Amino acid sequence: MSEGTRTIRIEALARVEGEGALTVHLREGRVEDVHFRIFEAPRFFEALLRGRDLTEVPDITARICGICPVAYQMSACHALEAALGMSLPSPLRALRRLLYCGEWIESHVLHIAFLHAPDFLRFESSIAMAQSSPELAEQVRSALQLKKAGNAIVNLIGGREIHPINVRVGGFYRIPRQDERAALAETLRAARDRAHALLRWVAAFELPAADHDYEFVALRHDDEYPMNEGRLVSNRGLDIAYAEFPNEFQEHQVPYSNALQCRRKGGGAYFVGPLARWNLNHDRLPPEAQQAAAESGLTWPCRNPYASIVVRAVEVLFAVDEAIRLLDTFEPPASAFIPFEPVAAEGVWITEAPRGILYHRYVIDTVGKISEAVIVPPTSQNQRQIEEDLIRFAPSVLDLPDDDAAWRCEQVVRNYDPCISCATHSLKLKVIGR
Amino acid sequence: MIAQPLTVLNTRRAPRPRLGVFKFASCDGCQLSLLDCEDELLAVADRVEIAFFREATRRPLEGSFDVSLVEGSVSAPEQEAEIRDVRARSRFLITLGACASHGGIQALRNFSRVDDALAIVYATPETISTLPSSRPASDYVHVDLELPGCPINKRQLLSVLAQMLSGGKPRIDQHALCLDCKRQNVVCVLVAHGSPCLGPVTSTGCGVLCPSYDRPCFSCFGPAPQPNTASLAERFQAIGLSADHIRRLFQMFYNQAPEFLEEARRHE
Ligand code: SF4
Numbered sequence: 082m083s084e085g086t087r088t089i090r091i092e093a094l095a096r097v098e099g100e101g102a103l104t105v106h107l108r109e110g111r112v113e114d115v116h117f118r119i120f121e122a123p124r125f126f127e128a129l130l131r132g133r134d135l136t137e138v139p140d141i142t143a144r145i146c147g148i149c150p151v152a153y154q155m156s157a158c159h160a161l162e163a164a165l166g167m168s169l170p171s172p173l174r175a176l177r178r179l180l181y182c183g184e185w186i187e188s189h190v191l192h193i194a195f196l197h198a199p200d201f202l203r204f205e206s207s208i209a210m211a212q213s214s215p216e217l218a219e220q221v222r223s224a225l226q227l228k229k230a231g232n233a234i235v236n237l238i239g240g241r242e243i244h245p246i247n248v249r250v251g252g253f254y255r256i257p258r259q260d261e262r263a264a265l266a267e268t269l270r271a272a273r274d275r276a277h278a279l280l281r282w283v284a285a286f287e288l289p290a291a292d293h294d295y296e297f298v299a300l301r302h303d304d305e306y307p308m309n310e311g312r313l314v315s316n317r318g319l320d321i322a323y324a325e326f327p328n329e330f331q332e333h334q335v336p337y338s339n340a341l342q343c344r345r346k347g348g349g350a351y352f353v354g355p356l357a358r359w360n361l362n363h364d365r366l367p368p369e370a371q372q373a374a375a376e377s378g379l380t381w382p383c384r385n386p387y388a389s390i391v392v393r394a395v396e397v398l399f400a401v402d403e404a405i406r407l408l409d410t411f412e413p414p415a416s417a418f419i420p421f422e423p424v425a426a427e428g429v430w431i432t433e434a435p436r437g438i439l440y441h442r443y444v445i446d447t448v449g450k451i452s453e454a455v456i457v458p459p460t461s462q463n464q465r466q467i468e469e470d471l472i473r474f475a476p477s478v479l480d481l482p483d484d485d486a487a488w489r490c491e492q493v494v495r496n497y498d499p500c501i502s503c504a505t506h507s508l509k510l511k512v513i514g515r
Numbered sequence: 516m517i518a519q520p521l522t523v524l525n526t527r528r529a530p531r532p533r534l535g536v537f538k539f540a541s542c543d544g545c546q547l548s549l550l551d552c553e554d555e556l557l558a559v560a561d562r563v564e565i566a567f568f569r570e571a572t573r574r575p576l577e578g579s580f581d582v583s584l585v586e587g588s589v590s591a592p593e594q595e596a597e598i599r600d601v602r603a604r605s606r607f608l609i610t611l612g613a614c615a616s617h618g619g620i621q622a623l624r625n626f627s628r629v630d631d632a633l634a635i636v637y638a639t640p641e642t643i644s645t646l647p648s649s650r651p652a653s654d655y656v657h658v659d660l661e662l663p664g665c666p667i668n669k670r671q672l673l674s675v676l677a678q679m680l681s682g683g684k685p686r687i688d689q690h691a692l693c694l695d696c697k698r699q700n701v702v703c704v705l706v707a708h709g710s711p712c713l714g715p716v717t718s719t720g721c722g723v724l725c726p727s728y729d730r731p732c733f734s735c736f737g738p739a740p741q742p743n744t745a746s747l748a749e750r751f752q753a754i755g756l757s758a759d760h761i762r763r764l765f766q767m768f769y770n771q772a773p774e775f776l777e778e779a780r781r782h783e
Binding site: 123124125126128129133134137140141144145146147148150191195196199205206207208209211212218221222225226228229232240241242243244246247254255417488491 | 540541542543544545546547548550551553554556557560565568570571572573574590619620621623624627645649665666721724725728729730733735760763767768
């Protein structure tokens with residue numbers, strides 16, 4: 082290797098969901114190239130769905146990701162119901178929002194305490210972090226209890242924590258009983274203090290300074306912080322319905338990765354996930370969450386990707402309170418689901434997965450079989466943004482030894498909580514002659 | 516390959532047995548079950564050394580393992596060597612879930628091969644490496660224990676680890692789910708509602724999940740020993756299911772398990 086050239090290479094990224102690698106090529110202090118490479122084996126879900134009955138889609142797409150199965154079930158159900166021309170009555174809608182609160186809590190707390198906090202405090206893992214001092218052990222233990230409250234929601238409403246079984250096109254199989262709901266509300270009330278403590282803990286982390294003019298993209302709803310519904314908006318004037326997504330965004334295959342990258346048509350990278358939601362929807366948070374955010378020192382707008390960990394903690398706190406509100410105001414519906422007859426149609430929907438917008442599109446035939454499926458997960462959308470962050474960031478770690486420089490770069494990647502299992506759900510697999 | 520002695524864990528001189536967690540093609544759900552053991556996780560971390568677990572720690576892959584937990588199916592060429600490497604480093608290898616034990620939901624693509632005219636075409640195929648089918652670890656190496664489920668039941672995993680830590684031979688129950696329903700007085704969805712329930716041919720492990728949510732079992736835990744799939748399929752026919760519907764019921768998470776593979780074939 083010639084003088085002045087250096088390559089920072091991370092063969093396998095730790096503390097992310099799935100398998101990814103990172104290569105940063107530097108020459109004379111300038112970044113030549115950054116590749117965020119996803120090498121996890123593709124699983125071809127869009128191909129597997131063809132010919133399956135539409136009622137099977139929520140169960141099959143859940144298996145794209147064990148961390149955010151609810152997100153897949155929500156986008157799938159809404160897209161299929163849109164195709165069938167159905168809309169659900171408000172108790173079923175409330176139950177879905179409640180279920181999503183559970184997944185946001187589980188997923189965010191896992192990322193904050195297990196995958197990301199060790200970067201800020203310089204530990205190889207949160208287990209090492211917990212073993213280093215009684216105070217940190219208590220933080221990790223408290224976070225685990227908070228995560229458990231999220232699990233309790235998904236457990237009751239979904240039937241189990243990972244790959245819920247109670248979700249169906251048209252609603253649910255069973256509505257949880259009054260006594261079950263009351264016990265869940267108690268569990269959540271007991272978790273509120275932990276959510277505040279988690280926010281205070283991460284708010285005290287020293288965040289590296291960064292400021293960049295990103296295009297943030299998220300759903301926006303008339304009066305709610307977005308989860309299952311809204312218009313797709315950005316801070317640069319985008320304001321569209323779900324179905325217009327393909328006109329504005331495009332997936333590309335890059336030669337070094339097993340995942341497709343999604344970019345703005347005729348443009349470049351964009352940013353989805355908690356920080357985008359905060360920037361585009363902070364006025365939709367209830368007053369308590371807004372106040373807690375202000376006390377934590379989180380600014381609005383906020384263009385520092387390292388602050389994502391703080392936004393996640395704000396969203397956890399919001400989700401705990403929102404879940405309690407939904408349980409306290411719940412009126413059981415007459416029936417757990419709305420029956421339907423299949424029709425040949427197309428349906429599109431977007432929901433807010435913990436990591437950002439998740440797009441599903443299905444074409445169904447007259448007997449209710451899937452003839453086409455398209456799924457665009459958040460990590461595919463953030464991939465290019467991650468690379469661009471690294472291009473800006475890498476020159477600042479030039480003076481560090483390789484291992485330290487690599488760790489700093491990993492931290493940049495983890496700001497986005499990338500989910501690689503999600504990103505490699507697809508790729509085109511075409512079967513000819515069947 | 517010879518089965519490893521089962522009392523490895525407490526006879527070893529090393530202070531704490533070394534545990535490794537490995538991932539192949541999967542959704543991460545099974546290994547997440549371990550992180551979902553909120554009450555037990557730190558206690559487990561005190562008793563075993565979590566020596567490799569990429570989702571949780573930056574520690575590099577080094578040395579050998581007393582117990583390895585393998586998630587995911589073998590579905591890319593480099594994974595064939597990887598699974599052999601994991602085996603060579605491990606005294607006791609446990610596969611977690613439908614993917615690692617039978618190829619998982621992604622093995623549905625294996626059916627594409629029946630057609631001679633098959634061709635797999637990518638946008639730019641030369642940059643993607645994939646095997647023509649999704650395969651279980653046991654196609655390549657000896658597996659000491661298979662934990663069923665999509666995902667596994669974390670209680671089963673903890674119980675297996677506890678049995679090994681106390682030096683016992685780990686075992687898991689394998690009777691049909693049906694029996695659990697009867698024992699727990701859960702209303703039979705097949706008899707009461709005429710719902711196509713796979714409980715009579717599915718292995719126990721989920722804790723009677725679906726029937727207690729008014730839903731027929733769709734076999735996240737795969738076939739029970741000697742399942743009478745043919746008689747159940749006849750029953751399904753009698754309640755009015757089409758052949759295509761019956762085929763799809765057997766072609767879900769355990770589509771490559773021999774008993775389900777066979778039964779599905781009868782309804783093509
Ligand atoms: S068996 Fe199911 S839960 Fe486990 S890794 Fe495979 S898809 Fe995920």
